[in-house]
Amino acid sequence: MSLFDLTGRVVVVTGGNGGIGLGMAQGMAAAGASVSIWGRNAEKNAAALKTLANGTCEARQCDVSDPASIERAFNETLAKYGRVDGCFANAGIGGGGRSSFIDRPQSEWREMLATNLDGAVLTLQHAARHMRDRAGKGDAFGRLVATSSLASISGTARNEHYAATKGALNSIIRALAVELARYGVTAHCVLPGWIESEMTGGLFSNEKFVANVMPRIPMRRFGKPEDFAAVAVYIMSKGSSYHTAEMFLIDGAYSIF
Numbered sequence: 001m002s003l004f005d006l007t008g009r010v011v012v013v014t015g016g017n018g019g020i021g022l023g024m025a026q027g028m029a030a031a032g033a034s035v036s037i038w039g040r041n042a043e044k045n046a047a048a049l050k051t052l053a054n055g056t057c058e059a060r061q062c063d064v065s066d067p068a069s070i071e072r073a074f075n076e077t078l079a080k081y082g083r084v085d086g087c088f089a090n091a092g093i094g095g096g097g098r099s100s101f102i103d104r105p106q107s108e109w110r111e112m113l114a115t116n117l118d119g120a121v122l123t124l125q126h127a128a129r130h131m132r133d134r135a136g137k138g139d140a141f142g143r144l145v146a147t148s149s150l151a152s153i154s155g156t157a158r159n160e161h162y163a164a165t166k167g168a169l170n171s172i173i174r175a176l177a178v179e180l181a182r183y184g185v186t187a188h189c190v191l192p193g194w195i196e197s198e199m200t201g202g203l204f205s206n207e208k209f210v211a212n213v214m215p216r217i218p219m220r221r222f223g224k225p226e227d228f229a230a231v232a233v234y235i236m237s238k239g240s241s242y243h244t245a246e247m248f249l250i251d252g253a254y255s256i257f
């Protein structure tokens, strides 16, 4: 059997209907996993589902800034498949037009935390409870993953609320890796560099931005969603069971140049 055969595994990917999340979902579906992609936009969900390689995947409408929506989506996914082996808390919003910390309205701070932090934490919590219960029944296996950002390390001027959510995810994932190890659960963060997606579309069409940033990326290209397929498959594989609390930098060496 292939080291990376995910047949029989069930994986939730929030924000799986586009960008990085879809790249991960496509990789895992091609490796045989049943992937449940969650997003708010039904049309994006339907279009994304068509690109997944096997017929056991599904798309589900969920707004991760709403705790009731997460609970419903998780319970329905569980009812359909009977298990969830992996949970990729990837859904996120960027900072939009950057504005000063000094002037940041509470509403922006709250919206950012509700989606990028509360949404990820609640999703991971549902999955962790289920993984603990399953371990108690002799089926110990789980993978918890958060999509963080290089902003979690560097901070981001005029986008500090975004960076704060990602820094918090790094800390939480490390805590989960220790607390949940006894249940056969590993926990990781993926830290993307500059990646082509809906979130970065506006930025990457700005010539000045590209002229300044590209020379600082040793790989001399922006990342693409498909650059996240293989790392997701690796994380979900049985072979990575002793590898936990990793901060996977997927950035073309941007952060060390």
Ligand code: NDP
Residues within 6 Å of the ligand: 014, 015, 016, 017, 018, 019, 020, 021, 038, 039, 040, 041, 042, 044, 045, 062, 063, 064, 065, 090, 091, 092, 093, 094, 115, 119, 147, 148, 149, 150, 191, 192, 193, 194, 195, 196, 197, 198, 199, 200
């Ligand atoms: P996209 O905008 O392409 O994807 C964001 C995804 O999140 C979409 O699927 C969107 O679906 C979903 N989403 C947003 N808000 C919610 C919500 N409230 N509930 C459910 N789903 C939601 O961007 P990326 O693929 O680039 O971003 C994915 C992750 O990667 C994010 O967490 C982002 O912070 C992180 N990241 C991205 C970087 C980059 O350069 N692109 C760099 C570093 C980190 P829908 O609109 O249908 O809800």
